[in-house]
Amino acid sequence: MARVGLTPERLTQAGAELADEVGFEQVTVSALARRFDVKVASLYSHVKNSQDLRTRIALLALTELADRAADALAGRAGKEALAALANVYRDYAREHPGRYAAAQLRLDPRTAAASAGVRHAQMTRALLRGYDLTEPDQTHAVRLLGSVFHGYVSLEMGGGFSHSAPDTDDTWARILDALDTLLRNWPEPPTDPRG
Amino acid sequence: MARVGLTPERLTQAGAELADEVGFEQVTVSALARRFDVKVASLYSHVKNSQDLRTRIALLALTELADRAADALAGRAGKEALAALANVYRDYAREHPGRYAAAQLRLDPRTAAASAGVRHAQMTRALLRGYDLTEPDQTHAVRLLGSVFHGYVSLEMGGGFSHSAPDTDDTWARILDALDTLLRNWPEPPTDPRG
DNA sequence: GAATTTGCCTAAAGCTATTAGGCAGATGCA
DNA sequence: TGCATCTGCCTAATAGCTTTAGGCAAATTC
Numbered sequence: 001m002a003r004v005g006l007t008p009e010r011l012t013q014a015g016a017e018l019a020d021e022v023g024f025e026q027v028t029v030s031a032l033a034r035r036f037d038v039k040v041a042s043l044y045s046h047v048k049n050s051q052d053l054r055t056r057i058a059l060l061a062l063t064e065l066a067d068r069a070a071d072a073l074a075g076r077a078g079k080e081a082l083a084a085l086a087n088v089y090r091d092y093a094r095e096h097p098g099r100y101a102a103a104q105l106r107l108d109p110r111t112a113a114a115s116a117g118v119r120h121a122q123m124t125r126a127l128l129r130g131y132d133l134t135e136p137d138q139t140h141a142v143r144l145l146g147s148v149f150h151g152y153v154s155l156e157m158g159g160g161f162s163h164s165a166p167d168t169d170d171t172w173a174r175i176l177d178a179l180d181t182l183l184r185n186w187p188e189p190p191t192d193p194r195g
Numbered sequence: 196m197a198r199v200g201l202t203p204e205r206l207t208q209a210g211a212e213l214a215d216e217v218g219f220e221q222v223t224v225s226a227l228a229r230r231f232d233v234k235v236a237s238l239y240s241h242v243k244n245s246q247d248l249r250t251r252i253a254l255l256a257l258t259e260l261a262d263r264a265a266d267a268l269a270g271r272a273g274k275e276a277l278a279a280l281a282n283v284y285r286d287y288a289r290e291h292p293g294r295y296a297a298a299q300l301r302l303d304p305r306t307a308a309a310s311a312g313v314r315h316a317q318m319t320r321a322l323l324r325g326y327d328l329t330e331p332d333q334t335h336a337v338r339l340l341g342s343v344f345h346g347y348v349s350l351e352m353g354g355g356f357s358h359s360a361p362d363t364d365d366t367w368a369r370i371l372d373a374l375d376t377l378l379r380n381w382p383e384p385p386t387d388p389r390g
Numbered sequence: 391g392a393a394t395t396t397g398c399c400t401a402a403a404g405c406t407a408t409t410a411g412g413c414a415g416a417t418g419c420a
Numbered sequence: 421t422g423c424a425t426c427t428g429c430c431t432a433a434t435a436g437c438t439t440t441a442g443g444c445a446a447a448t449t450c
Contacts, residue, residue, distance in 0.1 A: 003397060003446070040438080042398045050438065105433055106353050136361040140369045143356055145345070147370070151346020152338070158301050161338055166331040174335045174384065175342070181382040187372055198415075198428060225406055235407080237429045314402065 008046045011054040013159075019057060019098025024105075027098070029053060054105060059115055061099035065092055066116040069123050077130040079180040085127055086149055086176055093153045100153070116156055121146075131183040143182060148179065199233055203241045206231075207251040214252060219300075224248060249300060250378070254310055256294035260287055261311040264318050272325040274375040280322055281344055281371055288348045294363025295348070316341075326378040336378060345373065 006185035014035055019027045029050050033040040047053045065088065072084040107115060124142045133141055152175065155161060161168050209230055214222045224245050228235040242248045260283065267279040288295035302310060319337045328336055347370065350356060356363050 006397075028437065029439090034313070039399060041400080041440085044439070045397065085238055098364070102228075104349075104353070109357070111355070135368070136365070139361055140373075141351070143363075143366045144343070144370050144373065146355065147346030148339070149344050150350060151342030151344070154299075154349070155338070155341055155345060158299070159304070159307070160341065162304070162307075166334055168338075170331070171335045171338045174332070175339050177382055177384055178335075178339065180378055181380075182377050184371055185376075187376040189279045189369060189372055203430075223406065224408090234430060236409080236431080239408070240428065 004036055006036060006038065006042065006046050008056065011053065012060050013041060013055055015057045016060055016096070016102070018038075019102055020096050021098065023099045024054075024057070024101035027054065027057065027102075049136050052082055054102065055107065055111065057099070058102040058105040058107065059111075061096070061103040062116040062120070064096075065089070065100065065103060066119040066123070068092060069120065073123055073127060079176070081127045081130055082145075082180055082183070083176050085123065086172075089149045090153050090156075090172065093157055097157060100157075104154075110124075128183070131186070133183070133186055137186055141186065145179065148175065197239075199231055201231065201233065201237065201241050203251065204327055206238060206248065207255050210248055210252045211255055211291070211294050211297070214297055215291050216293065219249075219252070219293045219296035219314075222249065222252065222297075230240050230294065243327070249297065250302065250306065251301040252294070253297040253302065254306075256291070256298040256309040257315070259291075259294065260284070260298060261318070263287060263314065266321060268318055274371070276322045276325060277340075277375055277378070278371050280318065281340075281367075284344045285351075285367065288352055292352060295352075299349075322379070328378070328381055332381055336381065343370065365370040 011032060015027050015032055018031060018035060022031070029043050029047075030040050032053070033043055043053075047056065068088045069085055072088045073081055076084050089100075107117070121142060124145055125138065127145075128138050128141055131141070152172065156168055161171070206227060210222050210227055213226060213230060224238050224242075225235050227248070230239055238248075248250065263283045264280055267283045268276055271279050302312070316337060319340055320333065323333050323336055323342075326336070331334070347367065351363055356366070
């Protein structure tokens with residue numbers, strides 16, 4: 001029989017493309033086999049199972065995202081860096097909705113620790129060096145930025161901001177302004193007025 | 196044969212409980228049938244199909260969340276209201292992870308428009324009346340709050356803030372402080388320095 | 391060129407989703 | 421109370437996805 005040249009890498013890549021086309025949820029071993037015009041069982045020599053395939057796609061997405069983020073941050077600081085990083089996530093999600101969804105896949109701790117996921121946190125920390133935050137505020141800020149980026153992108157893509165006025169681009173720009181302002185004036189915990 | 200007394204409502208309720216136990220993704224018509232000790236086909240007289248079941252669970256979750264939110268906002272204003280609303284989402288997600296996941300289900304526009312989803316936006320707007328924002332800034336702020344709440348909760352639950360220091364409760368408190376500060380000093384769009 | 395390894399195949403079993411049609415218990419009506 | 425209807429759960433059957441076991445031929449190795 002003609003050999004198609006399947007490899008885990010090609011399957012992962014094709015799986016990522018499939019995810020962008022039909023949604024990450026719909027990425028199935030069967031669909032992938034069809035795409036290569038090959039019988040389903042043949043894929044099992046290259047990926048352990050369906051879960052393994054999804055995990056590989058997730059890792060691919062995390063890596064691509066981290067690479068883009070590193071690129072975007074290079075030579076930028078302050079608000080410019082903030083906007084650049086934020087736009088990496090938003091643009092990636094728009095260009096590659098399936099991969100972006102894959103990047104949210106819950107990985108087991110060992111896999112997550114070895115993934116490009118850690119680079120994301122590192123880069124956000126790097127970005128924050130342009131602002132005047134010391135631990136533990138820096139970590140708080142890392143988590144805030146992660147929440148806003150992820151939350152906004154996922155709500156926007158899910159249609160949460162129904163195509164109503166004002167334009168979501170405007171909101172995005174204003175949110176980035178607001179975050180910049182906030183990071184430059186990170187508030188102390190308020191003293192309890194009842195204290 | 197003994198009649199079990201299936202109804203769409205009981206199936207939805209049981210589906211929600213199942214979701215909290217095994218995850219929304221694992222909510223399946225088959226699993227639900229097992230739970231009622233009934234054959235799978237029997238459920239199809241009560242729910243149209245798997246998608247219909249999931250949608251009903253999502254609507255249930257959205258309603259429960261909106262009810263809790265309304266309760267939390269009653270008699271509160273300003274930062275107190277902000278924290279109360281924020282905690283509704285976070286606590287609900289912790290108590291009912293499956294339902295919270297269900298609430299993120301992408302609904303078709305008609306269903307979404309008729310859902311309790313709209314109440315959520317209204318309540319966030321109500322909350323913002325305690326701050327001095329006029330349109331379109333109010334909408335920007337609604338979207339920001341939605342993003343932070345959803346983003347934080349989903350990252351925290353997904354293990355994104357690995358059980359490392361500082362405590363996620365601390366971060367949460369500081370983020371609410373920060374949002375309060377931000378809303379009380381909502382920044383104007385910066386003038387382009389190149390202008 | 392023979393031996394071994396590798397890659398895709400056939401076959402088969404198990405689970406989920408969904409539809410069609412049947413039977414008995416519940417309900418409505420005389 | 422008895423009959424007719426209707427409703428609710430059932431059996432049966434089709435179809436798709438997942439996964440494992442074992443086979444054969446093409447590619448690789450020597």
